[in-house]
Amino acid sequence: xxxxxxxxxxxxxxxxxxxxxxxxxxxxxxxxxxxxxxxxxxxxxxxxxxxxxxxxxxxxxxxxxxxxxxxxxxxxxxxxxxxxxxxxxxxxxxxxxxxxxxxxxxxxxxxxxxxxxxxxxxxxxxxxxxxxxxxxxxxxxxxxxxxxxxxxxxxxxxxxxxxxxxxxxxxxxxxxxxxxxxxxxxxxxxxxxxxxxxxxxxxxxxxxxxxxxxxxxxxxxxxxxxxxxxxxxxxxxxxxxxxxxxxxxxxxxxxxxxxxxxxxxxxxxxxxxxxxxxxxxxxxxxxxxxxxxxxxxxxxxxxxxxxx
RNA sequence: GGUACCAUAGCUCAGUUGGUAGAGCAACGGACUGAAAAUCCGUGUGUCCCUGGUUCAAUUCCAGGUGGUACCA
Numbered sequence: 510x511x512x513x514x515x516x517x518x519x520x521x522x523x524x525x526x527x528x529x530x531x532x533x534x535x536x537x538x539x540x541x542x543x544x545x546x547x548x549x550x551x552x553x554x555x556x557x558x559x560x561x562x563x564x565x566x567x568x569x570x571x572x573x574x575x576x577x578x579x580x581x582x583x584x585x586x587x588x589x590x591x592x593x594x595x596x597x598x599x600x601x602x603x604x605x606x607x608x609x610x611x612x613x614x615x616x617x618x619x620x621x622x623x624x625x626x627x628x629x630x631x632x633x634x635x636x637x638x639x640x641x642x643x644x645x646x647x648x649x650x651x652x653x654x655x656x657x658x659x660x661x662x663x664x665x666x667x668x669x670x671x672x673x674x675x676x677x678x679x680x681x682x683x684x685x686x687x688x689x690x691x692x693x694x695x696x697x698x699x700x701x702x703x704x705x706x707x708x709x710x711x712x713x714x715x716x717x718x719x720x721x722x723x724x725x726x727x728x729x730x731x732x733x734x735x736x737x738x739x740x741x742x743x744x745x746x747x748x749x750x751x752x753x754x755x756x757x758x759x760x761x762x763x764x765x766x767x768x769x770x771x772x773x774x775x776x777x778x779x780x781x782x783x784x785x786x787x788x789x790x791x792x793x794x795x796x797x798x799x800x801x802x803x804x805x806x807x808x809x810x811x812x813x814x815x816x817x
Numbered sequence: 818g819g820u821a822c823c824a825u826a827g828c829u830c831a832g833u834u835g836g837u838a839g840a841g842c843a844a845c846g847g848a849c850u851g852a853a854a855a856u857c858c859g860u861g862u863g864u865c866c867c868u869g870g871u872u873c874a875a876u877u878c879c880a881g882g883u884g885g886u887a888c889c890a
């Protein structure tokens with residue numbers, strides 16, 4: 510079997526653009542399954558807020574990595590990369606094509622070209638550092654990073670506390686500079702990758718986002734959030750749709766304001782996604798109405814490869 | 818129909834003693850290798866309602882018009 514005749518079709522795009530529907534049409538057309546690259550649809554508790562595919566859709570086409578984790582479980586990009594790479598050979602035994610769809614650009618890229626090897630964080634150390642950040646401020650962490658890893662100090666965004674935190678955390682955990690792990694190597698994959706991204710007129714996208722939020726509220730997002738309130742410190746719940754409702758429960762703002770904030774933050778999230786996919790020139794862009802153009806494009810890419 | 822007030826950014830509004838304008842929110846652009854639906858950086862986007870008049874110069878003053886709001890008929 511020539512492995513290079515296998516194809517991973519990546520379907521990216523901003524939230525609410527219609528990736529789920531298109532991915533199902535593509536999966537039916539190519540008689541294959543769908544791998545979700547959506548860092549919130551992984552969690553089974555986020556039934557409404559993460560807008561996972563409907564039950565009926567899940568029954569129509571085989572989906573992987575939807576609702577397969579609990580919010581209290583730790584998961585990260587690197588594990589996702591490994592999980593997908595382990596899964597793919599099985600799919601490729603029966604199909605030439607697999608579909609990877611979702612809005613988490615970092616996760617998609619990890620599957621497509623890998624992510625450098627680093628150890629997982631140590632929960633105790635993270636706790637200590639978090640406390641230190643809260644009491645001493647970020648400047649203290651910056652200065653220590655400067656000592657332990659001048660290269661990272663010069664390269665990371667020092668205003669971004671997550672980045673400073675992460676770099677220092679790795680230095681302390683491994684005893685080696687964080688920058689030594691950052692090889693930015695592009696790993697070769699034993700399959701071809703066809704990247705497709707969806708987008709639409711911005712005003713239309715905003716309209717879809719706003720309506721989807723209203724629909725989520727009708728479906729009972731508020732109740733879902735109330736039940737998850739006690740897990741709010743979980744990373745999986747640091748998410749648009751939940752954090753705003755938690756603030757409403759805390760009395761920080763009204764229900765109506767919370768809904769407006771969910772809409773606004775979702776719009777901003779969509780913009781960041783577009784930004785991420787835009788900087789990668791490997792994507793070919795379509796609108797969600799162009800299903801036949803997309804299937805034609807995929808077919809064409811495949812025959813191009815075969816003739817080489 | 819009459820009187821008063823208002824008309825400036827997508828919205829709510831400030832302001833210019835006459836020298837073409839700025840806040841909040843919204844929006845837009847970007848970065849980003851284990852928290853990524855997170856986190857962070859950057860950007861005013863404008864026929865100052867229209868037409869005349871006064872003036873070196875009008876978004877600002879004057880007149881008329883149009884639209885809105887309130888009150889009186």
